[in-house]
Amino acid sequence: MFGDYSIGDLGSIFVMQGFAGLILFSVYVLMALGLAIIFGQMGVINMAHGEFMILGAYVTWMTSNLFQAYLPSLFSGYFFLAMILAFLASGALGMLVEWVLIRHLYKRPLDTLLATWGLSLMLQQAYRSVFGAREVGVELPQWMLGSLRVTDSIEVPINGVFVMCLTVLITIAVAYVLYMSRWGRQVRAVVQNRVMAGAVGINTEKVDRYTFGLGCGIAGVAGSAFTMIGSTGPTSGQLYIVDTFLVVVFGGAASLLGTIASAFSISQTQSTLEFFMSGSMAKVLTLLAVVGILMLRPQGLFALKVRK
Amino acid sequence: MSDEANKGLLSPLRRKLLMGMAAVPAITMLPRASFAQAPATSAVNTTGLAVTDTEVTVGILHSATGTMAISETGSIQAEKLAIEQINAAGGVLGRKIKFIQEDGASDWPTFAEKAKKLLVNDKVAAIMGCWTSASRKAVLPVVEQYNGMLYYPTFYEGLEQSKNVIYTGQEATQQILAGLNWIAKEKGAKSFFFIGSDYIWPRTSNKIARKHVENVLKGKVVGEEYYALGSTQFNSVINKIKLTKPDVIFTDVVGGSNVAFYKQLKAAGVDLAKQPLLTISVTEDEIDGIGGENIAGAYACMKYFQSLDNANNKAFASAFKKMWGEKTVIGDVTQAAYLGPWLWKLTVEKAGSFDVDKIAAASPGVEFKGAPEGYVRIHENHHLWSKTRVGRAKLDGQFELIYETADLVEPDPFPKGYQ
Numbered sequence: 160m161f162g163d164y165s166i167g168d169l170g171s172i173f174v175m176q177g178f179a180g181l182i183l184f185s186v187y188v189l190m191a192l193g194l195a196i197i198f199g200q201m202g203v204i205n206m207a208h209g210e211f212m213i214l215g216a217y218v219t220w221m222t223s224n225l226f227q228a229y230l231p232s233l234f235s236g237y238f239f240l241a242m243i244l245a246f247l248a249s250g251a252l253g254m255l256v257e258w259v260l261i262r263h264l265y266k267r268p269l270d271t272l273l274a275t276w277g278l279s280l281m282l283q284q285a286y287r288s289v290f291g292a293r294e295v296g297v298e299l300p301q302w303m304l305g306s307l308r309v310t311d312s313i314e315v316p317i318n319g320v321f322v323m324c325l326t327v328l329i330t331i332a333v334a335y336v337l338y339m340s341r342w343g344r345q346v347r348a349v350v351q352n353r354v355m356a357g358a359v360g361i362n363t364e365k366v367d368r369y370t371f372g373l374g375c376g377i378a379g380v381a382g383s384a385f386t387m388i389g390s391t392g393p394t395s396g397q398l399y400i401v402d403t404f405l406v407v408v409f410g411g412a413a414s415l416l417g418t419i420a421s422a423f424s425i426s427q428t429q430s431t432l433e434f435f436m437s438g439s440m441a442k443v444l445t446l447l448a449v450v451g452i453l454m455l456r457p458q459g460l461f462a463l464k465v466r467k
Numbered sequence: 468m469s470d471e472a473n474k475g476l477l478s479p480l481r482r483k484l485l486m487g488m489a490a491v492p493a494i495t496m497l498p499r500a501s502f503a504q505a506p507a508t509s510a511v512n513t514t515g516l517a518v519t520d521t522e523v524t525v526g527i528l529h530s531a532t533g534t535m536a537i538s539e540t541g542s543i544q545a546e547k548l549a550i551e552q553i554n555a556a557g558g559v560l561g562r563k564i565k566f567i568q569e570d571g572a573s574d575w576p577t578f579a580e581k582a583k584k585l586l587v588n589d590k591v592a593a594i595m596g597c598w599t600s601a602s603r604k605a606v607l608p609v610v611e612q613y614n615g616m617l618y619y620p621t622f623y624e625g626l627e628q629s630k631n632v633i634y635t636g637q638e639a640t641q642q643i644l645a646g647l648n649w650i651a652k653e654k655g656a657k658s659f660f661f662i663g664s665d666y667i668w669p670r671t672s673n674k675i676a677r678k679h680v681e682n683v684l685k686g687k688v689v690g691e692e693y694y695a696l697g698s699t700q701f702n703s704v705i706n707k708i709k710l711t712k713p714d715v716i717f718t719d720v721v722g723g724s725n726v727a728f729y730k731q732l733k734a735a736g737v738d739l740a741k742q743p744l745l746t747i748s749v750t751e752d753e754i755d756g757i758g759g760e761n762i763a764g765a766y767a768c769m770k771y772f773q774s775l776d777n778a779n780n781k782a783f784a785s786a787f788k789k790m791w792g793e794k795t796v797i798g799d800v801t802q803a804a805y806l807g808p809w810l811w812k813l814t815v816e817k818a819g820s821f822d823v824d825k826i827a828a829a830s831p832g833v834e835f836k837g838a839p840e841g842y843v844r845i846h847e848n849h850h851l852w853s854k855t856r857v858g859r860a861k862l863d864g865q866f867e868l869i870y871e872t873a874d875l876v877e878p879d880p881f882p883k884g885y886q
Contacts, residue, residue, distance in 0.1 A: 172710045179702030186700065284532065292536035294726065294756025304760070306736035316734035319702070388734075389699040390726030390756050394534045398697040398723050433703035438694035439665045441703075 171312040180430035182319035185326035186388070187422035189381040190399050191406040192333060195418040197374035198407055200350050201367060203261055204272040207279035208403060209396025211375045214252060214282070215245030215382030216391040217290060220297045227298070235300040242325075242383045249379025254372040261371060262364065279396070286393040294392035303387065318387040325384055329377060334415060336373075346370055409449050411459030420460050425449065505561025512821045514614075517590040523562040523821060525550070525808070526569060526585035528596030528606070533573025534722070539598045541752055542620050542804035543568070544791045546595045549808035552786065559812045560821070567591060575605040582606040586613040592821045593618060595807040598800070600624060600668055607632065616823050618807030621800050622747070622769075624671035625880040630827045633810060634850045636803040637770055638880045639672050642747050645855035646768030647679055649870050650715055654743050657686045660713035662704055662720060662728075665693035669719035672747060675885045676717060682884070689713050694720070699727040705735045716744040725753055729761045739764035745857075750798030751864060759864040771802040771840040772858045772866040783839040796864065802839050809835050810845065842875070850878030 194208045205211075222241035226234045256278065264271045303321060306314040337343040348356040349366050357363045382396075389395065410421030425445060432441035453459070508520050517524035527546050529539040550564045558564060567589050569581040578597065585591045586609065593616040597603040600623050610617045610631040617632045625638035650656050659680050663669025673691060680686045689711045692704050701724075708716060720728050725748065732739075744765045751773050754762060773784060773796060783805065787797055810833060815821055818829035827849075834844040844852045852875040858866030 168710065172706055175709070176703065176706050179706060182702055183700055287532065287536060292531070292540040293752065294537055294723070296726075296754075296756050296758035298758060298760070304733060306734060308736070314736040316702075316731065316736070318730075318734045385699075388727055388730055390723035392537050392723065392756060394537070395723050397534070398699050430700075430703050434707065437692050438698065438704060442695055442698075 168312065171310065174313050175315070176430065176434050178315055178319065180427050182316070182322060183426035183430050184423050185319075185323040186385070187402065187406050187426050188330060188419055189322065189326045189377075189384060190403045191410075191418050191422060192329065192415075193374040193376070193378035193381065194403050195374075195407045195410070195415065196333070196337075196377070197371055199414065199418075200346055200370050201265075202268050203265075203371070204268065204275065205374070206272060206276040206400070207256075207282060208378055209398070209400040210279045210282035210286075211249045211253060211378040211396075212382030212385065212399060213286065213391065213393070213396040214249050215242075215379030216297070216386050216395070217286065217295075218245040218248045218379070219383040219386050220295050220391055223298050235302060238300065238303065238383075242380050245379040245383035246376040247379075249382070250372040250376030253375025253378075254368050256375075257368045257371040262367065265367070283393050283396070290393065292393065294390050294395070297386040297391055299387060321387065322384055325380075329380065330415075330419065333373075333377070337415065342366075342369070405446075405449060409453065409459055411461040414459075414461040417459055417461030424460075506819070511560055511819065512592075514822050514824075515590060516592045516821050516823075518562065518592060518821050521562055522565050523559055524565045524567060524589060524591050525811070526567050526582075526589065526591040526594040526596065528569050528571055528578065528581055528585065528594050529598060530573040530602075531568075531570045535571075535573040535598055535602075537722070537756075538752065538800070539571075541795075541798055541801035542595075542598060544795070545620075545787070545797075545801045545805035546808055548787055548790050549805045551790070553808060553812050559815050560819075564808070564812075571596070571602055575599075575601050578602040579605040579609050582609040582615070582617075583613065586610065586615040592616070592815075592823075593811050593826075595620075595804065595811075597621070603627075603632075614823050616811070616826055618811060620804035620807060622803070624668045625882070626671065626886075628848050628850075628880050630849075631823070632849060633807070633830060633845065634878075634880075635806040635810065636800060636851075637853065637855070638850055638878055639675050640879050640882045640885065641770070641850075641853065641855060641876045642768055643672060643676050644679055645872050645876060646745055646747070646766075646857055647676060647684065647717075649857050650743060650745050650766065651680075651684045651686065653870075654714060656714035656743065657684075658689045658711070658713045659686060659715050659717050660689055660708050660711060661691040661717050662708075663693050663718065664696050664698075664721045664724055666696060669693065669721070669748075672719050673717075675882065678885045686714075694724060696722060696724065698724050701728045701731045702735065705732055705737065708737070709735070714743065716742065718744065718746045719748045720746075721748050723756075725749060726756050726758075729757045729765075733761045739860075749860070750800065751796040751866070752798035752801065754860060754864040755796055759860065759862045762860045763862045765860045766869065767858050767860065767866060769799040769856055769858065769866075770853045771799045772856065772868060773797040774858070774865045775840065775856075775868060777839075777841060779837050779841070780839040806835060806838055806843065806851075809837065810843075814845075844875070846878050848878060848880055850880060852877060 197203050197205050219241040222237055226237040260274055306316045308314055345361045345366050349363050406422045410417030429441055429445045432444055508518055512518040529543045530536050554563050571578040595618045597606055597619050598621050603619055619632055620635050622636040622642050661673045663673055677688050746767050749767050814826050814830050814833045818825040830845045831847045836842055855872045855876050857870040859869050861867055
């Protein structure tokens, strides 16, 4: 297939394709971080993860409408505020859900799967009733559209760069919070031995609530960022949920590093294969590889040793 | 309920029937005013449908919930508008249309179940419904078994024909061929890159398009790619498009993927003003989600655009907006859904009966001069004769009409040489 193209052409395509892989990688990490925290640290299988993302997307949409109506001069910067609001909204909803629903189910992890799936259906219908069944278009400020021209033939999409920077920032923040802060130590203590953590005076209920809220909040930020590359509708969250679970499970449920490694290997495999064959074939091969590796290593790429 | 009315009335019924039949030719000749004296129910309904002296019941069967609600909402709205307008103009054979709405919930077995409920329990005279081919395929055996009448609004892949279905959208050749011809002539296009969602409609459409490009236009297909429904990452295929530099990108990506595709195309620096793109899957409805700024300049091949400049369409668009809100947009399928109740009404009046067999037989040749897309007529094969049009997407989310076929295009659900 390369016979007809010059070396220069091919070179720039490979650079751009490498970049496409990196963008896919950041998208996967951003999608999976929130779920990895909730699933990994709490053992809760949150099927409503996609809906928390879409809440973030709708918050972004409302913020953009508000800015257009009342503060058109500041429109170019609305996205940063929108992401903070998305974090707060999804995080708050997450804490509410934890308090009403999840905390009663910690001893029955499989039931959380059913309960959060039901929650996802309810949220979808709620979005449909509030925002309408049709998709909404989120208008972006001008500087976020288009691409950076690196050389004559190499162009890098700006929104891709934005997502990459955002992913790096959020990953660093999450790593800091989990591994450096006092609160992070408490979270990890609760994961390793809930009874013992309670016995030494950690308020495990509070830790659970904030952990769940943090996971959902990050989902909200991810949803907000994805308005740049995807659709915003009542059921758009469903588009992300499969890939998200794939990344988290493949990486090993309780490990941040595992999530990143898994996102990297899946995204690179997929984007390389996509270039040489059709999109759906690439997906099939990627999934086959993941299934094969999981059969050999059911605990995922990286797994914490936890006392059972 | 009509069973009870028929019991023990056999001989008067027969007399009424004869009278009714004698009256039929006269009725069809008289102008609208005569509908005030409606023909007797026993004469126009011999199969026990839900028809009374003052009312006739039809079913609306779409997804009001689930993933397809995004698309099907417009169809529901159009059908309700058409029914309201028909009632305001005196109804059908002097009877008001009452509708029962059922929710297919984006789930194909549910569609089949609800269709059965509408036909068996509610005895509806016709069903306006279905959207995806999958839902139609689920409903088809039901309407054939219980002898119902389905008016199906979506443009689809063809390869189907049924006595019990009227297809008010375009089949694949009506939608694709004229558009390809136009872009090949206008832009001198020789090389095409196909990209679609991975299911039956895009695959069949691209198969037809490929045959047409290779055999008729003597061009070349430089790439044909499919992405799973719901895919949100198109950067790789966009790079391939950049590498192969096709004259035309031809797309039938659907649903949420559509939004992702155009946003990423724009972000990758592909300027649709310079790179011709022809889509058969984006209507005004989809642009709402994609955003006009992301798709401006793309060409869409449809039979209807909201911006069509004719008196029928202006009246339709303003009535639609009055009923459903100023910001609501009208896409190709929404308009086709609006045709359903009207074509049914015209066919009932032509047949002088609500009986499904008579309607199926009377359908070919029925013409609707008030169609927003212009004039349409039902073909022998139960599809519509209609024009093919090409529009260019504008920043405000509307299309500007660029080209339309001079004549109506004949529907050809089983195209020879394209399979």
